[in-house]
Amino acid sequence: MESQRNLLLIGLLFVSYLLYMEWIEYKNPTPEQPVVTQQQSSVPASTSANLSADVPAATGNTAQDVPAENNTAAHKRITLTSDTLNLVIDTIGGDIIEADLLQYPEVQDEPTPFKLLKNESGNTYIAQSGLIGQGPDSSPKGRPHYTTQADSFNIQEGQDSVSAELYFTTESGVRYVKVFTLTRGSYQVDIDYKVANQSANPVNLQLYGQLKQTIQPSGGSLVMPVYRGGAYSSPASDTRYKKYSFDDMKDGNLNVTTQGGYVAMLEHYFVSAFVPSETQSNELYSRVLSTGDATIGFKAPMQTVAAGSTADLSTTMWVGPKLQDEMAQVGKHLDLTVDYGWLWFIAQPLFQLLLFFQSIVSNWGVAIILVTFAVKGVMYPLTKAQYTSMAKMRLLQPKIQQLRDRYGEDRQKVSQGMMELYKKEKVNPLGGCLPILLQMPIFIALYWSLMESVELRHAPFFLWITDLSVQDPYYVLPILMGVSMFFIQKMSPTTVQDPMQAKIMQYMPVVFTFFFLWFPSGLVLYWLVSNLVTLLQQWMIFRALDKKGLGKDSK
Structure with a gap:
């Protein structure tokens, strides 16, 4: 499962989750209240x-x-x-x-x-x-x-x-x-x-x-x-x-x-x-x-x-x-x-970790960055497994295409042949998908922990980010997040052959950038730093895979 499909899966899951929450509780905007001295x-x-x-x-x-x-x-x-x-x-x-x-x-x-x-x-x-x-x-x-x-x-x-x-x-x-x-x-x-x-x-x-x-x-908006x-x-x-x-x-x-x-x-x-x-x-x-x-x-x-x-x-x-x-x-x-929703068992430890880092650095934005480093560090074995699986799947694509050419429209025989091939080559077809699915609950839990934390209300980061609980007034963080997502796509190995699907993948960073324009800047900061860490991890992992003959540049 290539990285682009994973990004699309993230987007669909996250948007579906927010739409569901909106439908349940947050359907109408809060009316404007009169200003009374x-x-x-x-x-x-x-x-x-x-x-x-x-x-x-x-x-x-x-x-x-x-x-x-x-x-x-x-x-x-x-x-x-x-x-x-x-x-x-x-x-x-x-x-x-x-x-x-x-x-x-x-x-x-x-x-x-x-x-x-x-x-x-x-x-x-x-x-x-x-x-x-x-x-x-x-x-x-x-x-x-x-x-x-x-x-x-x-x-x-x-x-x-x-x-x-x-x-x-x-x-x-x-x-x-x-x-x-x-x-x-x-x-x-x-x-x-x-x-x-x-x-x-x-x-x-x-x-x-x-x-x-x-x-x-209830008030608020979708995000x-x-x-x-x-x-x-x-x-x-x-x-x-x-x-x-x-x-x-x-x-x-x-x-x-x-x-x-x-x-x-x-x-x-x-x-x-x-x-x-x-x-x-x-x-x-x-x-x-x-x-x-x-x-x-x-x-x-x-x-x-x-x-x-x-x-x-x-x-x-x-x-x-x-x-x-x-x-x-x-x-x-x-x-x-302080309602963290059904992922409270993840959100509460994340918030305590956020408090711990803030007590050291006295800046909530820096604390979010340190939490991001900690989360990405813990998830590194899964990330490595994800990209290794993606590289192996890419090497198997010629053999999978041969199966499709041999059996044509007989999907059952194609599926049986692919399963035998996966078993022979010791490749888990879900290896590239499961890690990203495991990371989604962490992201959603962090989303709610930041949303519910009064400590972030009016909390400054630096320069123009004076309140981490509201959107970036100049949209700098969402744009940087979209750029980082674009580079992640470019670095990731891909097997997409369908032109329409490839076109959709190209526009995923644009869609995410637009969607994140209205997110709290604290959450966008987390996603941006997470992407930057991912880029660094990708470089390290693919460099090691190239030496083993499994990297995207390997013949």
């Missing part, structure tokens, strides 16, 4: 009506016993800021309606931070949490109007954490303190409820947390697919990680009871997730609302707080980039939201 904490929320009508029913309730909130109550917004996060919290309900990632700019080299959570007209993405319950004294019903002692809470020099406390007391005398805590250097948000029941009756409380987002299609939607983990059913898209939510509500677990909303490099206690049985759910929004959340077990006693209820959130090691410490299997 950051509002000050004293400005009312623009979609405040959406914050009140979506409280889940307590377990066992057949209907939501939730009165409408006081429409005359003003929506006060407070801010909670650490070195990594700036949260905006609405005092009605205590929902996180904005989350700015302070160390991740929206646009490269611009000061405006990336806004993960937002509460804009027609574009809601917020984190809601609260307490629901049963019985006349279960509280707080609806969305409580909390009070605070300040409008902003900022982490100070020398502090490891910062907290914001929200207060609410029912008419019956049950006092609630909702506490948000941020830790320096972390994207973890701790949410704690302190309940003091000073009423005459016990109260039944159930903690819930949910993520609400306006339903919209830059982006999943936008829900996900959950249910260890009790051996579901460590599973996507639950907006279409899935429309088809049917999520209804899973599991020990521990989590619920999440994904947005390419970023994720928000509620991670309840691993020691309790939680109900995971989703709902599609009439407002065009969807929620995915959890409900903890019901807890009774006796009259005159106190109780603490808590949950944890992650609001930030997909940082695998940090997320794994926050919640079991939360790191799997």
Whole structure:
């Protein structure tokens, strides 16, 4: 099997794979979002009506016993800021309606931070949490109007954490303190409820947390697919990680009871997730609302707080980039939201190798080059076997042609004769094909590891390559990749006699160059360096084969 056919096989396999993935998940583009300037904490929320009508029913309730909130109550917004996060919290309900990632700019080299959570007209993405319950004294019903002692809470020099406390007391005398805590250097948000029941009756409380987002299609393109939607983990059913898209939510509500677990909303490099206690049985759910929004959340077990006693209820959130090691410490299997697909067992080691090299050279582009050297080095025995097989197959072509001339249209006898010839000459006809097939999973795995790695977002290489996660703005790398592929073709031995097939092979570098124009520059860099290493390996292998009389120049 000659090199040109292998290149065609690579192209067909890779394009087919991407088309399949596009058809499954990434059929529609993400609509353009309006640019909204950051509002000050004293400005009312623009979609405040959406914050009140979506409280889940307590377990066992057949209907939501939730009165409408006081429409005359003003929506006060407070801010909670650490070195990594700036949260905006609405005092009605205590929902996180904005989350700015302070160390991740929206646009490269611009000061405006990336806004993960937002509460804009027609574009809601917020984190809601609260307490629901049963019985006349279960509280707080609806969305409580909390009070605070300040409008902003900022982490100070020398502090490891910062907290914001929200207060609410029912008419019956049950006092609630909702506490948000941020830790320096972390994207973890701790949410704690302190309940003091000073009423005459016990109260039944159930903690819930949910993520609400306006339903919209996954975005991206054929070569830059982006999943936008829900996900959950249910260890009790051996579901460590599973996507639950907006279409899935429309088809049917999520209804899973599991020990521990989590619920999440994904947005390419970023994720928000509620991670309840691993020691309790939680109900995971989703709902599609009439407002065009969807929620995915959890409900903890019901807890009774006796009259005159106190109780603490808590949950944890992650609001930030997909940082695998940090997320794994926050919640079991939360790191799997970095989705490498079905080749995760290859992609994860490749990413760890990439991290190792980057820690040495402090440049993600150079780290990709070193990963390429490592992969090509490991694959060298297969590459050598591939070209050796190709050379042997080329030497057998005259004898194969004789068989075809002898038996004419009798394909069965031609095939039998070829198999006997292969056996006699000790040639494996698949020897040139199998190595390239084994390399395809590595390429696809690396593709997804680069696509899912937030570390490469806005990561510069050198000169004009200032962001390895997007396409080369001047298309230099794709063109060089096409040129290198052309030279690989020229160096490879060929047995193609059909003029049409030969013409197709000639245009393969052009097709690949055009296709790679829109690939992330980090991936094109990998392919270019891989081609350059292949050229060097070809030269070494063919030089050795020439000495044995098997090379392309041998008579």
